[in-house]
Amino acid sequence: ILHCKVEHAIKIYSIYTLNACSWSCCALFVVCAVHCQRFLMSRVGEDWIFLILLGLVMALVSFVMDFCIALLLQAQKWMYGGLDSNVILQYLAWVTYPVVLISFSAGFTHIVAPQAAGSGIPEMKTILRGVVLKEYLTLKTFVAKVVGLTCALGSGLPLGKEGPFVHIASLCAALLCKFMSFFGGIYENESRNIEMLAAACAVGVGCCFAAPIGGVLFSIEVTSTFFAVRNYWRGFFAATFSAFIFRVLAVWNRDEETITALFKTRFRLDFPFDLQELPAFAVIGIASGFGGALFVYLNRLIVQFMRKQKTINKFLMKKRLLYPALVTLLISTLSFPPGFGQFMAGQLTQKETLVSFFDNRTWTKQGMTEDFNYDSHSAAWKHPQANVFVILVIFIVMKFWMSALATTLPVPCGAFMPVFVIGAAFGRLVGESMAAWFPEGINTDGIIYPIVPGGYAVVGAAALSGAVTHTVSTAVIVFELTGQISHILPIMIAVILANAVAQSLQPSIYDSIIRIKKLPYLPELGWGHHEKYNIRVEDIMVRDVRYITLNSTYRDLHEILLIGNLKTVALVESAESMILLGSIERAQLQALLTQHLSRERRLEFIRDRADAERKRVSVVSTPSSEEGGQKVNHEVRFQISTEESSFTPARPISPKPLKPALKRTSTAEKNIEIPTSNITHTHTFTYLWKHFKIEEWEEQQLDEQVNFNSWKIDPAPFQLVERTSLHKTHTIFSLLGLDHAYVTSIGRLIGVVSLRELRKAIEGSMTVKGVKVRPPLASFRDSGTSGTSSESEATELHKLWDRHTSISIPREHQPNTSDSDEKSQ
């Protein structure tokens, strides 16, 4: 090929170049280029190329999106500032702008890809668990998520960028994988794709906050159950590259002089905090733990409340954009700066708020002195009538429910950043209180080090976001965001305390959404649930297992396929011994059955029949033998085409694929008319006789024993012992990403456990601890706003969930309504 290409190139060039010297130069160049191309092509398959591309693309996306969001926010400020002559006009501008943006975001998301709404981390967690949610990784979703997120964040509502960015990065990785598979074959590997998705999650966080290490750790904590250390480097590599490009773009754009942190702080290095301040940090941690649990609870409560109010629900279902618009109107009205917004620094954007919180100067020093005014951001916290403490408290309370409410909107949005800001506000409040309490600093001997309330804000931000997401790595994210690590011990202590409190009260926000959306995810075992060791597999397994035996006939296969819609069937030696030999996929069974009753075999049978008949006919009437043979052939062809249409359409997991074959009696009878009208010499009797022969043949074939040799059997399906503890079962299911496991006793199949039974058992035992969330109803966001469309996210998820539960294992039929779910738990 190389030679050909070169020759071809040489030919082309030789036409234009007459000079021999330049001719040879060009040829050399072409050879080099071809070599380079081949080399590059061979390297395209390597991981690092993929990771670099992913990092590059995501950094660009993040940068461009940030740029657009900043523009949108600036436009609002500009409008608000330009209309300062008339307060009503100002109010209208202030309110209309976000309402329009959010409505557009919700509408666009809904029309293009309803899956793009929400955070995306719960879905990624489910996908990385091994469940295929294909709709979530398409180009449409990518577009919807990017555009929707930009508009949503541009509206100024308390929404975050982190969760959606994890989803966007994963989408990007999935699309890149598809794109790269044009070049090489390894991109087909399933487990490799999962590894790449895990790396992509790290990239998402990394390029959102320019926090590579925190990104990797956060994505591990949030999405994985077991983490393969050998994939560690992928995340680090991609996230570092992405964060690097993201920050370099800022430098090139002259936003920054060099690469620094996103929310750079300037706390003093020599004496960051006094040892005696630690109790205050611990208090922040514990309070944040309770606050985080409350946030998760509130968020879920809002979703459930909107679901339960049937009248509101019905009304909102008709006008799907009304709910987002109303919520936005409410939040915007309350934060209107000349109105109530003056008591909660309404004019500041999220970023400005954070910068003001992380400021290393005290706001209350000597009771609001002149050095309070120099910064425009901090000035927002000064109010002639109200104390700074009052304003902070109002800010925290208002933002708390606003954030919980805003994150239920059906737009792409995350909860991390709003929570982060609230946490920073709480930390600042404690810090300012401490500064007011100890105006001279705490340390009594030697130099006076005043208290730095900004440090408290950093601690609070890490603690509250850690509590809501149940992660420790928010500490690392905070270090990378602020560019300072001097508060490491207070932050770690506060984050750990917050986690301890929050984890004992509520699930994380992502687990909560998983339950609300009923994603097929296995819940975590809590900390130190020792009763898990006492529940055995035999207590939870399903004993009525569908199986086939070595002596099964095709009819048994057929029945198995008709009854359950299971994904795999157990193969046992015999119904008496019940020794488990392996499992076989449904698709395999179906293919086997189809093949046994296949076109070829029918053809063969009919040809044999025809031969026999021809012989008979030739004996009876020799002259018409050729004509008769033609007719038979025609009929045979017809018969075949019927069979083809009913059997070959490749729907391997369609629930009732054999119905057409069984209804053949009626369809075949109808079809009889057609050949008779086509063929002039009608031998209806012969035809019917032949047809009954075919049926007879089929019955006979179905009664035959299944032929082993062409089967693809999984000879080692995962087996458990009846006395395996729930804890161990959970570990094994999580480790291996299992869907179901057979329970055996000395080789005998006695039951089966699927993800569903396990989930129930775990949630059942969690109720005892009071950790259990109410069996979650489908999110209001989903059904409330998209009831008129059959393509809504809720139904999508329900379908997925149904398919998931149904594919696992046959069990007693139970309707998949939320009510029955509620009962069963």
Next chain:
Amino acid sequence: ILHCKVEHAIKIYSIYTLNACSWSCCALFVVCAVHCQRFLMSRVGEDWIFLILLGLVMALVSFVMDFCIALLLQAQKWMYGGLDSNVILQYLAWVTYPVVLISFSAGFTHIVAPQAAGSGIPEMKTILRGVVLKEYLTLKTFVAKVVGLTCALGSGLPLGKEGPFVHIASLCAALLCKFMSFFGGIYENESRNIEMLAAACAVGVGCCFAAPIGGVLFSIEVTSTFFAVRNYWRGFFAATFSAFIFRVLAVWNRDEETITALFKTRFRLDFPFDLQELPAFAVIGIASGFGGALFVYLNRLIVQFMRKQKTINKFLMKKRLLYPALVTLLISTLSFPPGFGQFMAGQLTQKETLVSFFDNRTWTKQGMTEDFNYDSHSAAWKHPQANVFVILVIFIVMKFWMSALATTLPVPCGAFMPVFVIGAAFGRLVGESMAAWFPEGINTDGIIYPIVPGGYAVVGAAALSGAVTHTVSTAVIVFELTGQISHILPIMIAVILANAVAQSLQPSIYDSIIRIKKLPYLPELGWGHHEKYNIRVEDIMVRDVRYITLNSTYRDLHEILLIGNLKTVALVESAESMILLGSIERAQLQALLTQHLSRERRLEFIRDRADAERKRVSVVSTPSSEEGGQKVNHEVRFQISTEESSFTPARPISPKPLKPALKRTSTAEKNIEIPTSNITHTHTFTYLWKHFKIEEWEEQQLDEQVNFNSWKIDPAPFQLVERTSLHKTHTIFSLLGLDHAYVTSIGRLIGVVSLRELRKAIEGSMTVKGVKVRPPLASFRDSGTSGTSSESEATELHKLWDRHTSISIPREHQPNTSDSDEKSQ
């Protein structure tokens, strides 16, 4: 119990207190105390109590050890400084002191616990893999490690504290577990102990460097293959607490004013580095990668060289302390400050060296100006004759081989810190070069920011230590050590590049030691070894599997037990079907056999016999029946006692437990004499007859079919399919910590794969890539210095390895010498 205690307390108190009021107060107090005690006792079992205790103890150990090391180093300085009148005396003092300390350390370690020598991380990696190396977690080892490490580090040799600290923390956790098990039962749980050990590793790094996050990540990267995210918090919690206490102790000891980083840097925050400096950082990363690989290679080369030189070897074996003493002498002589040491800053300790490297001032500004002299540490780098660059180069080269040599000494020591210092020196060298090249800084527009060579030193330290240990988390450790995170992107880039280079050239230092010591560890699959997907289990499995069937007789059992020394035996349905039903433990089989030929059954048989005989006797001679009965009982008792001594001694996995039973013919014949001498009325004929009857009975019993019901079978031993890829097999073995897995084909047992086959396959396939290390010989340290003792570490490990390989699965006998190993690979 509570009531009783209270009553008892009340009684005691009522004697002393006559006043009714004080009496009731006291009673209340006692009740409260008892309640508290009960509450505490019930809480002792919880994880966090354990983790707090662990953190506390380790922080204390680390602090005290640091204190002692500092004292020891100060003593050397004081001696050296006091003898400045005479250079020869000074030299003697300078050299003798470390020689004595290292010799003592080596001797003490050898006598108390030879397992304490070396880093300990490789052993912990093996233990966390699931292999039991019990000798490594005893109190003796703890003492030897702590004392030996203190002396070794006090000598001033380039040795590190990190690796041994991981081991010490694990020892501490193991001992605490034992101690705590007095209070509650959960400390018995195997998997829980492993989780605790993993947390302990994090604590070890955390309290060594006061780096909780880096500690957790480093310990994960270094010791784990798959990490359960749900155990994450344990590590963070314990490491944070430990680091906190460690730094608080320093504050209380008035070493520090407040909690800060260990090697605090003071780089400027606004403009940490220029974008154009990044290529220099990348160069540091790549060079560090090569340097790290070279270090690992050099370290292994030294060990192998000392092993191969038979003459040196023999001489050194006799004088076990000679090798450490000679090495110490060499290193001390070369670093003698008035001698060659003046060209390599010999008078600085490791800590002082690091502080001088991380200094944020340039050494070469305007060619050694006056502001170079203000710091005593930096002054060491100034030499009247030599350039600072020359001195740095000499330092790097000398320290490089010195560290590689010193870490082969048989004392508790790690390689992390020496490598860290060398990396810092290299970074400083590059930084100083850059500063000399661009004296005005690189940035052309606006303010001039001079180059900070200290930042380069930080980058170099992280990169080289990352390359040697194959970890990315050294970056995080560096942030926590220096208390600054502003150089995050250069550090991440350099560390990732260094890792990429080093991992493609050499294994990590820990993997290298694992191979040298031949620890039973499964090697990692490298990056992107796609050929792993092509090797199948059927290529590597052992086809000759020992098994028992459902129809097996006790004789078969007996033979199986005699032939192989396997740990578990496969149970198949029959020799024809070969359907795998499960596996059964060797101990179970043995117990089963013992029970079948047990005392009770023998007794019963003999009693039956006796009854029969008695009847016979009573028919023949009625008066002597009672006497005969007595005698028979006596004999029976004797027979039983023999059986007891040969069967009951609980050595369940002793290789040939049934020998006594088979040799019974001879032993029994010998034993016949004894009863005859004891019993006056000798009926030798009767006895012999009865004895033969017993033998006959035994033979008959052995031919009986095994009775199923009392078996404890593992009905689901791990199974693989013959077409499972090596990659998947490796993953499954690592995930589940398997020792062996059966290979089945449609339920039929066709082979078995153990850790050993897998290891061979992976190492074999690694040769292709050139990554493979020569099959490592036993460490010189082990056999060279401990040849005269049978209790040496090398033999211990060999035994372990032998047992490990032998317990897995029966296979063709192969001698476990290193030569055959070399051949087989």
